[in-house]
Amino acid sequence: MVDVVATNETIIVVGGGISGMTAALEAAEVGKQVILLEKRPYLGGRVSQLYKYFPKMCHPVCGQEINQRRIKGNNNLTILTMAEVTEITGDTGDYTVNVKISPRYVTSDCTACGECEKVVETEFDDEFNYNLGKRKGAYIPNKMAFPQTYVIDPAIIGTDEADKAKEACKYGAIDLDMGEETLELKAGSIIWSTGWKPYDANKIQPYGYDRFENVITNVEFERLMDPHGPTGGKLLRPSDGAEAKNIAFIQCAGSRDINHLKHCSRFCCMASLKQTRYVAEKYGDDAKSTIYYIDIRSIDRFENFYNDVKSNENVEFIKSKVASIEQDENKNPVLRGVNTEGAVRYANTHDLVVLAVGMEPSVDVSEFPVKLVLNEEGFIQNDEANGGIFAGGTSADAYDVNRAVQHATAAALRAVQVVNNISK
Amino acid sequence: MAHEYSFYPGCSSQKGASGSNQMVSNETMCDKLDIKLNAIDDWNCCGASVGYSGGGELARLTISARNIAISEKQHPDQDLIATCPACWLATRETQERLHDDPQMMSDANKALAEIGVEYQGIKKPARHMTEVLVEDIGFDGIAKPVTKPLEGLKIAGYVGCQSNRPYGIAGESFENPMYLDKMSEAVGAEALTGYEKKASCCGGALMFSEQEKSQALVKEIIEAAYDHGADMIMTPCAMCQMNVEAYQSDINEKYGTKFDIPVVFYSQVLSVAYGSTASEAALDGQLIAPKKLIDIANK
Amino acid sequence: MSDLNQKMVEKYKGNFLQEVINNVEEGETMKMCMQCGVCSGSCPLGPHWEYPPQHIFMLIRAGKRDEVLNTDSFWNCTSCYNCIARCPRGVQITHVMHGLARYQKVLGLAPKNQPTEKFSQLFWDNLVQKGRVNELKLGLSLYFMNGFGEGIKTALKNQKLGMAMMKAKRMNPAEMFGGHGVKDPAGFQKMVKKAHELEAARIAGEES
């Protein structure tokens, strides 16, 4: 049974990605009582699924380690995973937040020793790897998962697989009778940082993501490059497991398009530039990357990064929104279009296509548990009508990590302002 | 109870016109599906896809507005449907354009006034015959009257352009529409779902003015069908049907190919599956005889 | 240079974009073009265009009036609507291409011996006669649109097809005489004439 103390001086942060973690920590480190709610069984959100960050080519888990330690050392902060907000009522300084907590079937007694995982055989698509790999029915979502506690997939509950897991646990940490819980929490202010989700590439019909195996998305590409990903960091194309060495990156796949996402998702240009660096690091001169773009949006010092990539002769830039993709007899994607610089018509064969899909708000407008002022794109506006509820990170607009963290820090102040005015 | 619609046949679907085989088979198909089509009396040409340069915008919209106005007068509560994609497109386009542009609307009515007709604006959007089948009848409904499942028949569903873009059939994609494949499957045939040319262009009206360019397009459409082992190509469009069927010998001449593949309307395929005779299904109206279909019809 | 063309040059003083917006079907929508080129890449006859659609839009913005009004590019439009379906900015490309062709014609700048230009005129004239298309007559006039000798050749070349079509009851010799039509062709023609007058007046900038 989860017991949490919350008052109207409490700040509730919805979403435990990098933005939510940041907002929660910044507020907690100034002495505020904070409750962080995360829908997944672990914190870290989308960034934990990235291989490297631009522009430093450093690893997201590095910052995560620091944030996890900040959390461990902070008593003002309560973390609830597998928790979803179902309803928010009240107003600035006096909110009531209803929370649904799904059963993990594993208690805090878990030592992450891994015995349960060994005995369970049923496998499921691994959502952490965008279903590119498999995971067991008893699993730790990823190697940096925090809390470092196993999860039992609800699908094996009631099967002997679950019983096997329970038996394997020497610490009685598996509780198969665990049920859904609901909490009612008070809060003075709420930071909404549920972040983003990749645009559904199936909707971009001309590119045949739904029809061609060797057309993948940029987020999937991150998992493929990660040494701890489904391919052990090998760049293997889905159709035949061959190494991909002639890779096309299609920018604005679903972004800047009134048929899909009206907005520019901002991070995709840099993400693709970064991904060409992965390819260069892996294969040097043996591999070629081609970026099909409308405008390259590498703002501020990212321009230096863009120039570095441009100076690599194995990376080609073609100013063109690819018109369509067909597949040849070897399942190589063939890209058709016109390079608008000089009106050059092309039909280029690549062995792998990476769609730079953009970000859309992870929470559907219609699903918000409270009425907020949103823009047409579904992002939360900074509007007084939203009272004591503030967006933090990519709930507010399409941001890269640095901008999201910066924005979440600002959101923390907005929340602190509300509760400080209550306490005084 | 019967589904009733106000029907706009269009120039090619007239007796003795290039699409009369569609007309005939469509009537047969509708009988079997208990669909009643009430042709609008005194309809006129829609201007088709090449009417633009001679007609210009207003005249083109006006002549289509005339059809709609007449239809609404004659069959007030019935959806206006067309079998010809160009007719459907022109009609629906007219509805939208006049709705969005009041100036255009009043001008059109000024012209219509010359013959005492008035267009009152969009009531129900014009629909294509395939929409009726997919939405009102449904694939189960399409399967119901089947008495001769078309087992073993390999069909390349060639949707073409104008029944698919810019409006398309509800829930379908512009790039990879599936409704023809689903129809084939509904009547027991094998749908070649991977047929990648299903939505590419046959050259349309440019087959008359730019034969070489257009035939180059048709060549690819047919080639792909052969690559997938198709017994025949099935289409909803009279223009596509004509272009893909009629010029195979020309293409063979130019490219040294040996094309000889039947190109039929879905209404012909469905009719046969519903037990119609070859002539009821207007199979005698083909330039390249769909033998397998004829055999089934004659069984 | 036709009077109308002269008039337009003076009226718009090099602001060709505005001229197109005001006078070309759906011309307004091309303001939104961001030069991604998806239309150019989607056109089935793309390789045959001197300037593909997106390039034409750029020429229009750059005020390159002559280049645009002297090309026969847009006559290659097959009306497949791929461009409209894929355009990320809602530009009504197919219609704008049709509109440009029409506008070029109205200004008397239509290229000589442009087959599609000729055919589309024949088609329109044919339909206006009776309110419905007479495929037989259209076919024949099509054969002879490049003069009598040419016509005979084309006619012979297509004779096989013609016979086959008749055999298949998809071409009717009787159409030579009478054939299908609306009940009141004269009224129909009056209506079309009125429409043309209104459109001409609008382009000329006269109040109608």
Added chain:
Amino acid sequence: MADEMKVAGYICTGCGIGDRLDAGQLEMIATREGRIASCKQHEFLCSAEGVKMIKDDIDSGEATHLMIAACSRRAKTDAFSFGEIPMARANLREGVIWIRPEDPEQDETTQEMADDYIRMACNEVKQMNKPERSGEQELNKNILVVGGGVTGMTAAIEASKAGYPATIVEKSDHLGGALAGFSKKVPSKAPYAEPEDTGIAEMIAAIEADDTITVHLNSKLAKTSGAPGRFVAEIEGAGVTSEFGAIIQATGFTPYDANNLPELGYGKTPDVVTQLELEALVKDADGAIKRPSDGKEVESVVFVQCAGQRSTKENHLEYCSGFCCTTSIKQAMYFKEANGDINTTILFDDLRTPGAAGEDFYRAGQEAGVTFRKGKVSEVDGSLNVKFDDLILGMEDNIQPDLVVLATGMVPNSGVNIEAIAPKDDEEAEAGEQTENDDVVAVIDAESILNLDYRQGPDVPQLVNGFTDSHFICFPYETRRTGIYTAGPVRRPMDVEQAKSDAMGAAMKAIQAAENAALGRAAHPRSGDLSFPKFRLEGCTQCKRCTVECPFGAINEDEKGYPQFNEARCRRCGTCMGACPVRVISFENYNIMTVSEQIKNVDIPDEFDEKPRILVLACENDAYPALDMAAATGKIEYSAFARVIPVRCLGSVSTIWIQESLDSGFDGVVLMGCKKGADYQCHFVKGSEMAHYRMGKIGDTLETLSLEKERVAIYEVAITDIEKAPQYINDMAATIEEIGMSPFKF
């Protein structure tokens, strides 16, 4: 509670520890060799029951210090959390059984590994004390905001809203900064279709109405000293000296000097203006916008994007200022609003209008009839003829408008580039300070802004392109001057909306710094750490290593040259400790002895046992977690001869530890720290770099001991290097096999 130290040991036998290791022997070693007061075993120590056992001992006074032998110090932290009580954790799970194979052959060495970790932990904890608050400063809630532009005003207003009084120091005679000179700003609200009011007037009104905000105009900082919680600022002009809890630097930008762009006509004719100059034109214009030269109404205007930007030419800016594309769209709309027939053409290379706001505004510009052309301008001559290469049409073209607007970029007002002027201590020079600063562009304001009374220079260190950004992706506000946060265009190029948001974030951090300073708590990344460096004056040789090497400029020198520690500036990384050749610097819970004692107490088998010993000093932020995660894979092994000691930062490693270990018979030493250099990943910025530098000199030590230099290796290890990190250890084991055991085993 009794003052005498009582070290209580607890050995967990769960997670297979009991099955793989002889717990009895471990307990015996703890009491006999570790000589700790008591030692207990528990089969599930992190359980409620196990934890209660420990708590009871603490309450009963049986335990003043804890030795917990179980899993990694990174695991089960919720359970093993006993406030400030000194605690050492022997890592028997990730550190021993998980990285050693289950193989009878290996059991002996595996057990020896565990034995040593017990010895090490017992002796480490004895050297640890409960850290106490420094009490150096109490709560000072006043926030100093340097700069009165939109960023500074926002920071002040928002800090005040949170209950923290703010003081704005503005060098000019008015508030509002650059934005005050604007006619309108780019829209901030959906549908992002029209330019909106700058809002400056309202902000100024709000500030005037707020009695917790003080404004000093025509003022600047003559001197800033102290530390978070007790900054003292001498405000020249206002002639006041005040104390502050934290500082926000919002000094904005200086427009790039368009005189560097004669090829674009600037200076040749008054009708070539910059974006900022156009704003002034528009502001002054009533109705029609007229051109400067002859007052003719502008009927045609051309905007040249990236003027002197995104270019590697001399005196150009290599970066993209980000705000200029939307600004030109906005300015084109000024003309369109005035008269729709005015031709407005924007010549761009890449149009950069990111996000929902940006792209909506771009479309709004197109709707308004603004013409966009992808073109590279080659020349604008005196008669305003704009020559350019149209990249889409692939042709040379030209336009002759009435007015040309150059979209020039932002140059940060980041004050003095301290790396450029810093007293170049030879050592520092060699250490390659601030390699990422090679490409600093046009330092506009050579005059200091903060005039910090810091050993390491008067301003905040600059980063790429002269901006003060932290270059931390995950922690954008971490400057290297604790309690001083930069915001707005001085941190990185940005537009108004981002600057306002940035100001709020900086205000958040400033408030936090003030609060934590009052409690003696460390700032990021060791947030909350109460320990701080203490030093023995008697031993100090005034060598200045610590003051030079502190990455955060936390240490000053008094007139005698002794270090003056400023706890609240300190990030507790221990780089000073590692730097001190005479070992006078220490933390209560982390010092030379806590590590030395571990090294000394490792059992060194004699030479002929063929059991070498490898000392591994691993950064606790990345290398140590990497080893943990390697263990968690269950597939990776490393040598049973390794003894791993986590350190706060490689910068805290004292060469004495290396020397001692080699003296006492260790056969090899492996150091693992974070990436250094331009794309550094060291959480203390310079720590790893310093360590590398020092180790460069370890060669001498080895020589005096006449040992092979291969016996000491230093590596950059990222947290994801879960294969590499163990491999480096195994490599050392292999090296030792090659070159033989150390002769120093007694």
